[in-house]
Amino acid sequence: MNRRNFLxxxxxxxAGLFAMNKLFSRGTDYVKKYDVPFTLDLEILTDKSGKxxxxxxxxxxxxxxxxxRIVISQLTGKYMGDIVLIKNNRLFNYKISDDKLSAFxxxxxKDFGITGNVNEPELICISSANSSIQPRYINVxxxxxLIDRHDINVQKNDLHILSDKGELYYSINDKSVxxxxxxxxxxxxxxxxxxxxxxxxxxxxxxxxxxxxxxxGPEKYDAITF
Amino acid sequence: xxTGLKNMxxxxxxxxxIIFISFLNFNSLYTQKDSAESPSFEVNVNKSLxxxxxxxxxICKNANKGKEALYFAFKEIERIDSLYSxxxxxxxxxxINMNSGIRSTKxxxxxxxxxxxxxxxxxxxxxxxxxxxxSLTDLWGFSSDREVIVPAQSKIKSLxxxxxxxxxxxxxxxxxxxLQKKGMMLDLGGIAKGYAVDRACEILRKNGIxxxxxxxxxxxxxxxxxxxxxxxxxxxxxxxxxxEVIASFKxxxxxxxTSGDYERFIIVKGVRYHxxxxxxxxxxxxxxxSVTVIFNNTEEGTVLDKYIFLTGIKKFGKxxxxxxxxxxxxxxxxxxTYSPQLKKENGLIITK
Numbered sequence: 001m002n003r004r005n006f007l008x009x010x011x012x013x014x015a016g017l018f019a020m021n022k023l024f025s026r027g028t029d030y031v032k033k034y035d036v037p038f039t040l041d042l043e044i045l046t047d048k049s050g051k052x053x054x055x056x057x058x059x060x061x062x063x064x065x066x067x068x069r070i071v072i073s074q075l076t077g078k079y080m081g082d083i084v085l086i087k088n089n090r091l092f093n094y095k096i097s098d099d100k101l102s103a104f105x106x107x108x109x110k111d112f113g114i115t116g117n118v119n120e121p122e123l124i125c126i127s128s129a130n131s132s133i134q135p136r137y138i139n140v141x142x143x144x145x146l147i148d149r150h151d152i153n154v155q156k157n158d159l160h161i162l163s164d165k166g167e168l169y170y171s172i173n174d175k176s177v178x179x180x181x182x183x184x185x186x187x188x189x190x191x192x193x194x195x196x197x198x199x200x201x202x203x204x205x206x207x208x209x210x211x212x213x214x215x216x217g218p219e220k221y222d223a224i225t226f
Numbered sequence: 227x228x229t230g231l232k233n234m235x236x237x238x239x240x241x242x243x244i245i246f247i248s249f250l251n252f253n254s255l256y257t258q259k260d261s262a263e264s265p266s267f268e269v270n271v272n273k274s275l276x277x278x279x280x281x282x283x284x285i286c287k288n289a290n291k292g293k294e295a296l297y298f299a300f301k302e303i304e305r306i307d308s309l310y311s312x313x314x315x316x317x318x319x320x321x322i323n324m325n326s327g328i329r330s331t332k333x334x335x336x337x338x339x340x341x342x343x344x345x346x347x348x349x350x351x352x353x354x355x356x357x358x359x360x361s362l363t364d365l366w367g368f369s370s371d372r373e374v375i376v377p378a379q380s381k382i383k384s385l386x387x388x389x390x391x392x393x394x395x396x397x398x399x400x401x402x403x404x405l406q407k408k409g410m411m412l413d414l415g416g417i418a419k420g421y422a423v424d425r426a427c428e429i430l431r432k433n434g435i436x437x438x439x440x441x442x443x444x445x446x447x448x449x450x451x452x453x454x455x456x457x458x459x460x461x462x463x464x465x466x467x468x469x470e471v472i473a474s475f476k477x478x479x480x481x482x483x484t485s486g487d488y489e490r491f492i493i494v495k496g497v498r499y500h501x502x503x504x505x506x507x508x509x510x511x512x513x514x515x516s517v518t519v520i521f522n523n524t525e526e527g528t529v530l531d532k533y534i535f536l537t538g539i540k541k542f543g544k545x546x547x548x549x550x551x552x553x554x555x556x557x558x559x560x561x562x563t564y565s566p567q568l569k570k571e572n573g574l575i576i577t578k
Contacts, residue, residue, distance in 0.1 A: 069267075069453065072293055072296075073271075221461035225441075225484040
């Protein structure tokens with residue numbers, strides 16, 4: 001091999017590696033932002049939010065290596081702690097599933113005793129979706145099936161859903177939705193108050209009812225000054 | 227012998243070049259893989275404080291660290307709110323107001339400093355910002371929970387002598403505040419929210435959070451990058467179309483403050499009465515619909531937007547300050563005026 005051929009082949013190898021590198025990096029970036037294997041919504045109601053968030057920071061990125069949005073709300077009063085997993089817009093029973101995320105949640109529950117009585121808890125909502133998109137519709141699911149859809153701008157009171165185990169009443173006012181009454185024992189959905197942002201959920205596990213706000217976007221703004 | 231050595235050197239050179247190039251590429255591959263493996267958390271906490279919804283967002287690798295930093299920041303806002311609200315039971319402002327015309331009130335250095343700065347703003351901005359406006363805002367009801375009413379002109383006139391920052395007596399020696407005239411009332415609403423945002427941002431930075439946004443009802447501070455790794459995109463609300471944005475721009479490591487006639491107002495017989503009062507007349511300013519200012523601190527930013535709101539863009543546009551400040555103004559006739567820097571440096575887009 002003469003010097004010219006050598007330089008040519010070296011340049012070709014280098015360019016190849018460089019292109020592969022760029023392709024790979026773009027690929028991960030692309031996947032990271034848009035092509036998540038499943039959409040994730042995780043709601044944890046706990047009075048040990050510090051420890052839970054430490055564990056999530058440490059373990060969740062290994063199972064779900066995508067950026068997530070966490071909204072923390074402080075609640076007042078007594079609740080029943082809980083973990084709710086929604087994968088691909090469907091309530092998912094982590095207690096009986098054998099995927100890594102479900103196993104992680106079972107361990108989280110076991111280590112911190114989440115599903116017990118809690119006082120003044122915090123609600124940790126973790127979501128892979130962009131919650132800053134414009135809210136548009138209120139979707140109502142029963143047993144993971146969409147049973148009703150309302151425009152967020154309507155004013156409707158005491159809307160009724162009959163479930164297999166009971167019933168639930170909800171109202172839509174001022175671009176927000178709240179559960180007015182649920183026949184379930186825990187009343188977590190009732191106490192959660194009104195929700196008004198895209199991808200927020202009101203969930204009644206005993207009745208297997210989920211009311212979620214759907215949106216359209218992407219939202220152009222991080223904040224609005226007024 | 228010489229040829230053999232030359233060949234050997236060439237061969238070594240080729241080998242090391244290939245190894246070196248491969249190392250460079252694989253090293254960068256490794257680095258990218260590593261960054262992809264540690265995604266960020268966007269931690270959000272909202273609370274109702276200072277008469278508005280405060281939204282705080284931190285971008286961090288450790289969600290608990292982000293949450294704790296945000297909680298510390300909110301704690302600071304709560305503290306400032308309880309100290310400087312007009313009517314709060316534990317408010318030092320309430321105490322100073324109760325002692326007006328009677329005796330001086332001993333205050334902390336922090337309170338003394340904020341009142342001193344407020345007086346300096348009054349001097350700097352032609353008296354259009356004045357914290358002694360309390361008796362008038364109380365009369366209108368804009369700073370309280372009660373219903374806003376349009377007061378009788380005679381009542382407004384009777385209170386005007388109580389509005390002048392020149393009647394605040396500060397004594398550096400023992401940090402006391404004295405309102406010279408009985409019935410005088412301080413209202414720090416125009417400055418305390420900005421101060422609270424600045425203090426909360428300091429706390430976030432001290433706790434190692436550099437990528438964040440703190441939005442106190444439209445007066446906000448942004449730092450670093452958003453969750454997409456980009457500059458923050460801020461929309462300006464349309465003053466006459468609720469929920470719509472009139473313009474937007476990108477920014478980082480800065481503060482944004484807006485004052486408008488469309489947030490706290492009543493319309494009586496077709497006339498809009500809002501909360502930005504002219505200290506000299508006691509009635510709402512009529513020259514602007516909204517003013518947005520981008521400034522290096524929220525406290526002075528919130529003062530500046532009110533100053534421009536009351537001065538009006540025609541007069542303000544001729545000042546020296548207008549040349550250096552980034553602003554976006556919607557005048558009372560709906561005409562939009564903005565500083566060229568806002569377009570050039572922040573990519574202002576008018577959406578209307």
